[in-house]
Amino acid sequence: MALTPSNMLPLGTPAPYFKLLDTISGEIKPLDDLKSDKATLIMFICNHCPFVKHVDEELVRLANDYQSKGVSFIGISSNDADKYPQDGPIQMKAEAEKQGYPFPYLYDETQDVAKAYEAACTPDFYIFDKDMKLAYRGQLDDxxxxxxxxxxxxxxxxxxxxxxDGNTPSVPQKPSMGCNIKWK
Incomplete structure (x- = not known):
């Protein structure tokens, strides 16, 4: 595990489009079907990282607290499942069920989505506004x-x-910290 900070993609960046396997439903899910017209939180997470394990409980609380307010939550794992089989689709589904994830948990097998978002670590968080422009990227908390x-x-x-509330989150924003994404 190498402690890695977020890359801090520029604010205002449009959300890169994707279509990925939702390991929970077994269906291919495009971003257009998952996004919200209020706010969309995209989280790069995985099964084995101790930083993700530490925040799993809060991710479930957050989703339960904010989905009713119209916020969409999307979890994505981009780790190399050949080298880290615990991060493969079957294990992702089992972890999502164990944690009670109330959001889709998508598998980025090619790692193209992580590259498009410039994701660097797990967990890595990106909040997009109603127009799918990046409004926040950074840490969950301290x-x-x-x-x-x-x-x-x-x-x-x-x-x-x-x-x-219709406003823009303040800057500066602190980068998230966690395990590096396990690249192929």
Missing amino acids: ARPSSATPLTGKDIRNALDVLL
């Missing part, structure tokens, strides 16, 4: 697996609240 800081999701909650 909690880390080895810290005593409580897990609150405050940075993402704040960004979502600001967007839902």
Whole structure:
């Protein structure tokens, strides 16, 4: 595990389009079917990273708190499943069911989507506004697996609240930190 920060894609960047396998339903899901007309949170996550395991509970809470407000949540794993079989589609479905993910968990087998988003780590978070322009990229909150800081999701909650109020999240935004994406 190499501790890696987000690349911090420029704010205002349009969301790169994708069509990926939803490991939960077994269906191919295009971004157009998953996005929201209010806010869309795209999360690059995986099954084995200790940073993702640390925040899984808060990801479920966030989705449960904000989906009813019209926010879409999308989880994507882009790790090389040949080298990291625990991050393959069958294991992703099992993990999503175990965690109770209330959002699709998509498999980016070619890693093209992670490259298009310039994703660098797991977890890596991108919030797009109603026009699918990047409004926030960065950390969930200040909690880390080895810290005593409580897990609150405050940075993402704040960004979502600001967007839902029709405003733009403030800058600067702190990068997320986690395991590097396992590239092929």
